[in-house]
Amino acid sequence: MSMAYADEGQWQPHQLPQLKAELKRVGIVLPAEKLADLTKAPLSAMLSLGGCSASFVSDAGLVVTNHHCAYGAIQRNSSAQKNYISDGFLAKTMSEELPAGSDSRMYITDKVDNVTAQVLQGISPTMTGKDRHAMVENKIKALITECEQDKAYRCSIPSFHRGMEYYRIRQLMIRDVRLVYAPSDKIGNFGGEVDNFEWPRHTGDFSFLRAYVGKDGRPADPSPDNIPYKSKDFLTISALGLKNGDPILLAGYPGRTSRYKLxxxxxxxxxxxxxxxxxxxxxxxxxxxxxxxxxxxxxxxxxxxxxxxxxxxxxxxxxxxxxxxxxxxxxxxxxxxxxxxxxxxxxxxxxxxxxxxxxxxxxxxxxxxxxxxxxxxxxxxxxxxxxxxxxxxxxxxxxxxxxxxxxxxxxxxxxxxxxxxxxxxxxxxxxxxxxxxxxxxxxxxxxxxxxxxxxxxxxxxxxxxxxxxxxxxxxxxxxxxxxxxxxxxxxxxxxxxxxxxxxxxxxxxxxxxxxxxxxxxxxxxxQYMQAVITWKNSQGKPVYADANSTLRVTYGTVAPYSPKDGVTKGPFTTVEGIVEKHTGKEPFIAPDNLLTAIKEKRYGVFKDATLGTVPVDFLSSADTTGGNSGSAVLNKNGELIGLNFDSTYESITKDWYFDSAITRAIHVDIRYMLWVMKEVDHADNVLKEMSVKYPIK
Incomplete structure (x- = not known):
């Protein structure tokens, strides 16, 4: 069993109004009703890449996600002679953007309906397992067919609480996805497998893609004639920074958890x-x-x-x-x-x-x-x-x-x-x-x-x-x-x-x-889950469903943690740590121009007043899992302040049990992303396209 306490919970959007008191306790200013609305920002700006999460950051279909989420697209366009993995890639104009791959998709959730009654109608407790499963599958297929009359959409009906509830989820499916910008893996995957799931971390795990559609504004197969998708809503980026104890929201598509297993x-x-x-x-x-x-x-x-x-x-x-x-x-x-x-x-x-x-x-x-x-x-x-x-x-x-x-x-x-x-x-x-x-x-x-x-x-x-x-x-x-x-x-x-x-x-x-x-x-x-929910509700505890790759919202605070007695870690790392880790040997090779920018302290508006330098990554108590890679990390006002990309090693068992004392998610700080774009890769065209709030110096 799992109970919701502290910052635990991967909440379906419609549950958020029930959590007003919790959101207020943490310090979230954004009204719960607005946060729950799929047709308004910030949730309308969130999307799935079919295994990772992402978000729109301009009105021209520009999408930000993790470097490792775009890794397949980077690899497919690379060769031994033209290696975008090690060298990075930047399209200075839209015409230079590269196809992400024939199987690349973006999914934008725009409608969620509870179809439990339709799916379970006619189910008998005396049915064999196979007959019951077949009836449920046939109902689901019929409801999906009905939902997909408009071929622009992809619909699905996942189960929640292991078959207690079914929701039909309609998503606009973008079929033409292109690679816009990815830093070298010496930034995007700095530390490699050695640092994977570890803290402290110094990885710039970010990249940019773009959604393209036909000239009529509807999803279309990849074509040179396609135009950038007009994203109705997109996230404003805040480079104003955050500090220990600040509240954060996180929205994305977590894969699978097993919190209610026996x-x-x-x-x-x-x-x-x-x-x-x-x-x-x-x-x-x-x-x-x-x-x-x-x-x-x-x-x-x-x-x-x-x-x-x-x-x-x-x-x-x-x-x-x-x-x-x-x-x-x-x-x-x-x-x-x-x-x-x-x-x-x-x-x-x-x-x-x-x-x-x-x-x-x-x-x-x-x-x-x-x-x-x-x-x-x-x-x-x-x-x-x-x-x-x-x-x-x-x-x-x-x-x-x-x-x-x-x-x-x-x-x-x-x-x-x-x-x-x-x-x-x-x-x-x-x-x-x-x-x-x-x-x-x-x-x-x-x-x-x-x-x-x-x-x-x-x-x-x-x-x-x-x-x-x-x-x-x-x-x-x-x-x-x-x-x-x-x-x-x-x-x-x-x-x-x-x-x-x-x-x-x-x-x-x-x-x-x-x-x-x-x-x-x-x-x-x-039947088991209904009993668990009744039991928890009798104790005044709300219950969330296990993650199942559908849109969820979680919240928490910027927070350090103690993995063992006498050791405290976090919550921020800085660019000086990159210099300390740099050995010139894989996986700790930092690009020369990045090292130079650090040594010359070209920090500009991205310098944190408390840290005295540029932050790289930070920790929060948000409840995440696989699939949350690329999820937008938002401040109390719903502005983008970072991207989720990993968890600490001690947190991995949170898929089964959430331990609030040591469970920490790892995020790349938006200030490091912006600093790399400006000082290292000179991605000025991408920077200009986004709406960024800079601190006044």
Whole structure:
């Protein structure tokens, strides 16, 4: 269980008026009603990048986000000869802006409706899990189809409280995204993986993109004829600074949290699931590094892939370390016992808690098989072949009956993912990854192997010949399969298509079993969550839903923390710390012009009066998680003062349990961003485009 206290809570916008007293306590001046309004700033200026958060900062579609959120776009436009990762990129005019990639999207939430009644209508408690799940999915697909009559919008219906509530979210989907400006990774990723999730931090994790639309102002496919999106609202930037104890707001699209999961689920993650994921990620990165060594082009091609794996790896390792440092399962045991005692006194259904435990156990068991399946499929060509064959099978059905993810609305996304391999695939690297993955799969506990899979998989020593017998590495030929029917696949001699067809039934069996388990979870967990909410409300405590990649608002204060006895950290770092960390060796190489600007103290209006220099990063007590990368950090008036980009290592377990004493989010200070733009990269055109409040000197 999780209760809302201190600065905990990732709140849905419509909940904010209930938090007036809390917002006032922290010092937020912006009225809660305005803050909750999706049609007005600041929330109307927030957007999702489909994995990261961002915000509009001009009326011409200029968007600010993290450097690591735009890393894929930077990498796709880079080569060993023209390396924007290490050199940075700045478009001095709009005509110089570069395409972010065929799969790059911006999503602007403009409408949220509670559709719980429509989704759950007709659901019977006697249904099998699979039948229940199918009925819910069909209702969701119909409601999405209704919402997407206007093709400018992308709609989704995620569940809240694990199936207790459903909200239909309508988002304007921008399909033409371009890279405007990104500093060198010597600024944007200063400290690299060594500093990831660490404090003190000196990373300028920011970059700028732009949204483009057709001449009619509506979303359009990428085209030279497109024009910048006219953003109705955008954030004003405040360079006036902030200090320890100041209130902040943070708005974005947090990914996933697990605050309401049971103690046994924590133990499963801590002792079984996470250690396996860590070992798998470490092995995969080692294989990629070995396969790309000595080949600068390969290193650039796989830079984004490796960065993504490493980020997830360090977070997962941090979760395990956090679980070992503080026994969160034991804390949850106490809360769970308290809840079960209350439940037994107030509910006649004494068998419900046993049913809850049984359903949770079946979920964990299936998760182990799904992990083994993922290891056995760790090849870009195999994943592409499986996706293409599944699409061919689904296309033969009426659109409403096709599996979610393979409907007509999804084809463009599938095509974009397949096209993206053009910039992030090399045969020798993928071959090495798949060979090693099969070897690792063979070493997993046989009890976790999906039934019937072992005999169908190739031997590791035969993988090389498969790549010789496949044309899926060729982008044009790979994309051509999008137009083929299932019969064409059955006649193909392509080694990976033949393997995809052989594995299809195993994958479908796993998928059907997952639907049964999920259907049972969707029946039982909402009852559990309703009981938890009733219990919490009886104590006068509001309850927020776990993060699920939807727009949320959190709040807090600029605050230091004590990771261990006798040590206090934060809340600000400064540019002098960059000079101290600079070694001239990766990952602590700072650009010469940045070092010169620091040594010459060219701080101008960005100098903090208290610190006597330019702040780089700062800490706050805001409640964040993955997906909040790039989230706007606002002052009490709703003005942009920074970007969220990380958490301290001690905070990583907040996905499961929020500890207000040590949970801290890490933000890049807007003053450092502006200073780099002015003094280091001379991004004057971008600076002029934004509305910035400068201090009077």
């Amino acid at each position: 103690p046994e689920e924590i133990r499963f993650a801590r002792d079984v699931s996470y250690p396996k994921r860590i070992a798998e990620s470490q092995s995969d990165v080692e294989v990629i590094n070995a396969a790309t060594q000595g080949n600068p082009d390969a290193v650039v091609r796989y830079a984004s892939v490796v960065k993504g794996i490493n980020n997830g790896l360090k977070k997962t390792q941090g979760l395990v370390d956090g679980f070992n440092r503080k026994d969160i399962a034991a804390i949850k045991d106490e809360q769970d016992a308290e809840f079960r005692s209350w439940f037994s006194k107030n509910n006649p259904d004494k068998d419900f808690l046993k049913e809850l435990d049984t359903v949770i156990a079946s979920d964990m068991a299936l998760t182990e098989e799904e992990f083994a399946w993922s290891v056995a499929n760790n090849s870009e060509l195999l994943r592409s072949a499986r996706t293409l064959y599944r699409l061919a099978l689904e296309t033969a059905k009426p659109d409403a009956q096709r599996e979610a993810g393979f409907q007509q609305r999804d084809v463009a996304f599938i095509a974009a993912r397949l096209n993206r391999l053009e910039q992030s695939y090399m045969q020798n690297v993928d071959q090495a990854r798949y060979t090693a993955a099969l070897q690792r799969y063979n070493k997993l506990d046989a009890k976790t192997h999906p039934q019937g899979l072992d005999i169908l998989l190739p031997m590791p020593e035969s993988v090389a010949s498969m790549y010789q017998q496949s044309e899926l590495g060729n982008t044009a030929k790979r994309l051509a399969w999008l137009k083929q029917d299932a019969a064409a696949f059955l006649q193909s001699d392509d080694a990976f298509i033949k393997l995809a067809i052989k594995l299809h039934d195993i994958g479908m069996t796993l998928e059907e079993r997952r639907k049964e388990v999920n259907g049972n979870l969707e029946r039982v967990i909402p």
